[in-house]
Amino acid sequence: MLLVGVAAAYFEPATGYELSLYAETPLLYFVGFGIALLSSVWLSFVGADSDLLRDGALLLGSLAVASLVVLPLIRGYYLYVGGDSLTHLGWTRELLGGSLEPTGLLYPGIHMMTIFVSEVIGIRLGLAQMVVVFAFVFLFVVFVTLCVRLLGSQRWAVPVGLFAGLLLLPVNNISVHVQAHAITQSLLFLPFALYLVLRYVDRAGEWTNPFTSVTQNGLLLSMASLSMVLIHPQGALNLILIMVTVAGIQYLFRRYRENRSINAHRPIYAPAAIAAVAFVAWSARYDRVRSAAVGLLEGIISSAPAGDEITQRSASLADLGGSIELLFVKLFLVALVFCLLAGLLTLAWGSGRLDDRIPGRNALLTYLIVAAIPLLALFGLFFLSSANTMHFRYLGFIMVVVTALGALAINEGADRLTNSLSRRSVGIGLVVLFLLCLPLPMATMHSGPFIYQSSSSVSEMHYEGTNQTFENMDRNISFAGIRSGPQRLVDAQFGTERAKTIAFGGEGSETAIPFEVWGNNLSTHYDSPRYVQVDESDYQREVVLYNGFRYGQRGFETLETTPSINRVQSSGEYQLYFLESESGG
Numbered sequence: 001m002l003l004v005g006v007a008a009a010y011f012e013p014a015t016g017y018e019l020s021l022y023a024e025t026p027l028l029y030f031v032g033f034g035i036a037l038l039s040s041v042w043l044s045f046v047g048a049d050s051d052l053l054r055d056g057a058l059l060l061g062s063l064a065v066a067s068l069v070v071l072p073l074i075r076g077y078y079l080y081v082g083g084d085s086l087t088h089l090g091w092t093r094e095l096l097g098g099s100l101e102p103t104g105l106l107y108p109g110i111h112m113m114t115i116f117v118s119e120v121i122g123i124r125l126g127l128a129q130m131v132v133v134f135a136f137v138f139l140f141v142v143f144v145t146l147c148v149r150l151l152g153s154q155r156w157a158v159p160v161g162l163f164a165g166l167l168l169l170p171v172n173n174i175s176v177h178v179q180a181h182a183i184t185q186s187l188l189f190l191p192f193a194l195y196l197v198l199r200y201v202d203r204a205g206e207w208t209n210p211f212t213s214v215t216q217n218g219l220l221l222s223m224a225s226l227s228m229v230l231i232h233p234q235g236a237l238n239l240i241l242i243m244v245t246v247a248g249i250q251y252l253f254r255r256y257r258e259n260r261s262i263n264a265h266r267p268i269y270a271p272a273a274i275a276a277v278a279f280v281a282w283s284a285r286y287d288r289v290r291s292a293a294v295g296l297l298e299g300i301i302s303s304a305p306a307g308d309e310i311t312q313r314s315a316s317l318a319d320l321g322g323s324i325e326l327l328f329v330k331l332f333l334v335a336l337v338f339c340l341l342a343g344l345l346t347l348a349w350g351s352g353r354l355d356d357r358i359p360g361r362n363a364l365l366t367y368l369i370v371a372a373i374p375l376l377a378l379f380g381l382f383f384l385s386s387a388n389t390m391h392f393r394y395l396g397f398i399m400v401v402v403t404a405l406g407a408l409a410i411n412e413g414a415d416r417l418t419n420s421l422s423r424r425s426v427g428i429g430l431v432v433l434f435l436l437c438l439p440l441p442m443a444t445m446h447s448g449p450f451i452y453q454s455s456s457s458v459s460e461m462h463y464e465g466t467n468q469t470f471e472n473m474d475r476n477i478s479f480a481g482i483r484s485g486p487q488r489l490v491d492a493q494f495g496t497e498r499a500k501t502i503a504f505g506g507e508g509s510e511t512a513i514p515f516e517v518w519g520n521n522l523s524t525h526y527d528s529p530r531y532v533q534v535d536e537s538d539y540q541r542e543v544v545l546y547n548g549f550r551y552g553q554r555g556f557e558t559l560e561t562t563p564s565i566n567r568v569q570s571s572g573e574y575q576l577y578f579l580e581s582e583s584g585g
Helices: 002-010 027-047 051-069 083-097 109-121 125-151 157-166 182-201 216-231 233-256 260-264 269-283 287-301 308-319 324-350 361-370 372-385 390-418 423-437 439-443 460-472 487-494 536-545 553-561
Strands: 530-535 565-571 574-579
Touching: 002 027, 002 051, 027 051, 027 157, 027 423, 051 125, 051 157, 083 109, 083 125, 083 487, 109 125, 109 182, 109 216, 125 157, 125 182, 125 361, 125 390, 157 390, 157 423, 182 216, 182 233, 182 361, 182 390, 216 233, 216 269, 233 260, 233 269, 233 361, 233 372, 233 390, 260 361, 324 361, 324 390, 324 439, 361 372, 361 390, 372 390, 390 423, 423 439, 460 487, 460 530, 460 565, 460 574, 530 536, 530 553, 536 553, 553 565
Parallel strands: none
Antiparallel strands: 530 574, 565 574
């Protein structure tokens, strides 16, 4: 049935911009998706009579969620990108063309991967970028499952870990998206690195000099750390802080407290040092790193109230008829449940209530729990600095650890209940739990009206129309756009260096058309001519989704009826207007 649903989605591709991926996808796909996911959850926990059938059920559930993750590819989206993703695509184009060197980028990792996929498979860069993004999602799910399997019981760990990973709780669609966004990819890479940390330290009692020993896990961990630096140094810094914290725990236990398991672990000093040196050597060359650190400190000591960005968005949601409370439920309710479960597991660990049925589990769990400490500290610092929504990035990193801890809490609870209840009864309880948890994350995986966002798709008509505009435009005339205007698409098509040669607004003029001007005095507002670019996504977002909150229907109509505004290009969903200034231009 899942295959039938996927086929239905594939053979009904998007023909233009779609405000909601979910609403425009054929219902038959969601019927097949729902049946597959329901069957998978049931068979994984209750109905499977053999390991083979259970493994098949786990594979079915993974394929179902995978199909939802790659639904933009299945539906034939030309591009599935947000603002930053378009700039990343432009950098990739420059790297491929040779006008930009990898060392010229702070984080060239995903761009080089995109080029590799594009060249090997023979697909366009925009499509290759989507493939790379989705590959990181699959990496996250696999290694969350493996982390839970390493620390959990054989009975429930794999299915619980898998379905916990499939929730994709770090993706909050505020600062973490299923798009090309280097910090997001580093976040999704973190479970792989955490798994290697746990495997590296766990060595069954052998002792080796930490500065001379070379192991497979050690090599992999060092390579993962170097890769994280290239994917995004901020993600690498988080990994380094986690490893340093683990190293501190090992040192303290060896010096001040006897713990046979931790004392038998391999010290992580060498991999932590390698990662730190690589981070400093790479990042110290970029002014952006230093300015970010200075900006964080200035934000903390400034008078701006903590969480100011949340307050502003709350007011906007209220104007749209929504509420921050409802949006919180949609985006974070399941994450909150897992935070509570992770908290309960931490309390059980701290009070010594976790038994030693699983050899070495409690010692390794210590590392996973302390991994959250530096992430929580950085979340607090960015929250206090009011650095836009930067703290939501760290909420995403925290949720990586919380996903694993919450899954381990579920695993531990199920294990203990199995001692007093039948395995079938416990399995039914797990089925109910995950069927309650799965819908919200699945509904918010992609941006859409459900969470007061427009789709991130860019139609081919929009992309090619913009390309024609920039090839034929008068370079002496600037742009005035809806919200941010066309800058990001220029980045995507020509790269950031060439984008600097294209005018958007002279000194002292606005790139975005002021809200109060739209539909009122647009033709008299500017003192020189302007291009105004409008596409179907602008109309759907502003009029249909936001009900004219900033840019209303009247403004779109006046573009066609005002004598001094002329349409000079039209290609389906894309229109370009030439605004003759009536105030002196």
